[in-house]
Amino acid sequence: MVTIKDVAQVCGVSPSTVSRVIADNPRISNATKKKVRKVMKELGYHPNISARNLVAKSTNALGVIMPSSTSKALQNPFFPEVLRGIGSAIHHMKYSMSLSTGDTEDEIFEEVKRMVYGSYVDGVILLYSRANDPVTTFLRERDFPFVIIGKPYEYENEITYVDNDNIRAGKEITEHLIHNGHERIAFIGGSTDLFVTVDREKGYSLALKEAGITSNEQYKVHTEFVRSGGEEAVASLFSLNNPPTGIVVSDDLISLGVTNMLRQSSYEVPKDISLVSFNNVYLAELTQPPLTTVDIQIYELGIQSARALIEKTMNKNEPTKRIIIPHKIVYRESVGKIK
Amino acid sequence: MVTIKDVAQVCGVSPSTVSRVIADNPRISNATKKKVRKVMKELGYHPNISARNLVAKSTNALGVIMPSSTSKALQNPFFPEVLRGIGSAIHHMKYSMSLSTGDTEDEIFEEVKRMVYGSYVDGVILLYSRANDPVTTFLRERDFPFVIIGKPYEYENEITYVDNDNIRAGKEITEHLIHNGHERIAFIGGSTDLFVTVDREKGYSLALKEAGITSNEQYKVHTEFVRSGGEEAVASLFSLNNPPTGIVVSDDLISLGVTNMLRQSSYEVPKDISLVSFNNVYLAELTQPPLTTVDIQIYELGIQSARALIEKTMNKNEPTKRIIIPHKIVYRESVGKIK
DNA sequence: TTGAAAGCGCTAACAG
DNA sequence: CTGTTAGCGCTTTCAA
Numbered sequence: 001m002v003t004i005k006d007v008a009q010v011c012g013v014s015p016s017t018v019s020r021v022i023a024d025n026p027r028i029s030n031a032t033k034k035k036v037r038k039v040m041k042e043l044g045y046h047p048n049i050s051a052r053n054l055v056a057k058s059t060n061a062l063g064v065i066m067p068s069s070t071s072k073a074l075q076n077p078f079f080p081e082v083l084r085g086i087g088s089a090i091h092h093m094k095y096s097m098s099l100s101t102g103d104t105e106d107e108i109f110e111e112v113k114r115m116v117y118g119s120y121v122d123g124v125i126l127l128y129s130r131a132n133d134p135v136t137t138f139l140r141e142r143d144f145p146f147v148i149i150g151k152p153y154e155y156e157n158e159i160t161y162v163d164n165d166n167i168r169a170g171k172e173i174t175e176h177l178i179h180n181g182h183e184r185i186a187f188i189g190g191s192t193d194l195f196v197t198v199d200r201e202k203g204y205s206l207a208l209k210e211a212g213i214t215s216n217e218q219y220k221v222h223t224e225f226v227r228s229g230g231e232e233a234v235a236s237l238f239s240l241n242n243p244p245t246g247i248v249v250s251d252d253l254i255s256l257g258v259t260n261m262l263r264q265s266s267y268e269v270p271k272d273i274s275l276v277s278f279n280n281v282y283l284a285e286l287t288q289p290p291l292t293t294v295d296i297q298i299y300e301l302g303i304q305s306a307r308a309l310i311e312k313t314m315n316k317n318e319p320t321k322r323i324i325i326p327h328k329i330v331y332r333e334s335v336g337k338i339k
Numbered sequence: 340m341v342t343i344k345d346v347a348q349v350c351g352v353s354p355s356t357v358s359r360v361i362a363d364n365p366r367i368s369n370a371t372k373k374k375v376r377k378v379m380k381e382l383g384y385h386p387n388i389s390a391r392n393l394v395a396k397s398t399n400a401l402g403v404i405m406p407s408s409t410s411k412a413l414q415n416p417f418f419p420e421v422l423r424g425i426g427s428a429i430h431h432m433k434y435s436m437s438l439s440t441g442d443t444e445d446e447i448f449e450e451v452k453r454m455v456y457g458s459y460v461d462g463v464i465l466l467y468s469r470a471n472d473p474v475t476t477f478l479r480e481r482d483f484p485f486v487i488i489g490k491p492y493e494y495e496n497e498i499t500y501v502d503n504d505n506i507r508a509g510k511e512i513t514e515h516l517i518h519n520g521h522e523r524i525a526f527i528g529g530s531t532d533l534f535v536t537v538d539r540e541k542g543y544s545l546a547l548k549e550a551g552i553t554s555n556e557q558y559k560v561h562t563e564f565v566r567s568g569g570e571e572a573v574a575s576l577f578s579l580n581n582p583p584t585g586i587v588v589s590d591d592l593i594s595l596g597v598t599n600m601l602r603q604s605s606y607e608v609p610k611d612i613s614l615v616s617f618n619n620v621y622l623a624e625l626t627q628p629p630l631t632t633v634d635i636q637i638y639e640l641g642i643q644s645a646r647a648l649i650e651k652t653m654n655k656n657e658p659t660k661r662i663i664i665p666h667k668i669v670y671r672e673s674v675g676k677i678k
Numbered sequence: 679t680t681g682a683a684a685g686c687g688c689t690a691a692c693a694g
Numbered sequence: 695c696t697g698t699t700a701g702c703g704c705t706t707t708c709a710a
Contacts, residue, residue: 054387057340075621083440099437101422342687393687395689
């Protein structure tokens, strides 16, 4: 391995001079800079990160924590897409990303501790937001820089987070159904442990209320991402006296499941029933019919969270921020007009 | 930050003793070990990784390289699933994972160079295999430890890789169609730049040949993951004089698209046409009907690649290996009997 | 504009 | 069984 000393020796300068050239220190003459750079290239010199990190007491790396993967939820295309966003921001800032996937809550917590205690990373991005999350508490108590993608359960004002305005998005997409003449509108969501679900449902309720439609508890269904149980829940929706004519589904992946249950019961979208959902992952245009869905700009969520976190690591008392990424509705063919 | 010296001082021993306790060196008395450990806990001591890496000249970290994300292919649930596998292996070995997503080939190459030159990682896992890949060449020429998930394009005997027996899998799944009476069987695959596609198609051809079915070039279609163009390709399949009664599709995600094109043309699966594919991602059971597909054990691909790579980094002249992960066919409802 | 020297936190001979 | 010492590769005062 070629070190700073080797370069220095060949150049006939001191190691510190070489170091300064690397940092592009303005107090080094252009002549020496040029010479040193030439030699660095010739010898194939590359700075050793560990050595640099040791003295700098910082790693220029961010930790990214995936949610517990006990459920199949991780197969949601949401994740590769945020990772891409984070990756892009990180690349441009010359940072690196340390990824942690953990099967259980404990495993995740362990990994975070390793990252933080071992000074593996300068900050952490949480790809989930859960109630009573030991990780969040840990990070908060240590005052270790972190951001959440999604809305924090507690201490909302003390935690920097990047999210969509899910209430508004939920409202708007429901209104789209209303504008198309729908009045009997159901909501199918994932676990209520997740804030996204809750917020999107809030928006749904709000839209109904504003439109003067009385909401119907029987129209609200919560199901896991996985098949099991989901079918019955949806089936029950259609055994009602007044089955819905439109459904707001909280996630494209769930929509896929719903579409198919519908088809099994010989309901046709959008003729018999209209469907709208959220995320606009690649799948949404692959289904038949393609889904009208809220594009939440997943990639951008990734970029912004990484940027916000990097700012925080560079300046410990950067103020807490709440960054809301705009959404937009993508109109496709899953919605029909009533009457 | 509490260092080894602090612990040493409080314990009244030398730093090296503390270091040895950390390494659980057998030549330290149990008494001191106990005392030192107690103090470490009390002071909240955690070893500094950068310092350790500097002297150890190794980082206990693996780099993971995603394919270029210009195409939407990255949204394939395949990726979160391999990452989980890798993450699991890595966690148990107390390694960490540095993830690189790059938009362009150049960006990817840059990141790999950073990882390798900067000694960020001890080895690299490539989540793709492409012809004329500068990254592969770079790694090979430097003799830097790496493994490929998939089959290398060149130097197959010199590169450790983890893959399925895609030819056999392709053969078996095609035979399943044949056993159900199908003779006019088509193949729809992704880009032929990918070895997976090629191998699975080989298996398909082989099965036909063994069954004495003459293969038909018109039955072979290649389409990108993305919608565009895919529809026409499939449509052309059904404008033939003798349209197929069964289709082997090289990826569950493509299957999803195909199913929907089929439905658009009022073909019903499995009544009018049978469909089989590969990967068994979560989606495969969410479609209507659920897909008969080859489970390639993505998670296991991840685990094994990480393990193989770690072995390699620990022992530079660990022999080159080819690790084949067994597949199994998951029978669901997308296949019908002919006659 | 450059060099000398100290030190980041840890490990590993070597010595005892 | 434990301490002393040197050094990993880099940055950064301080001095010139």
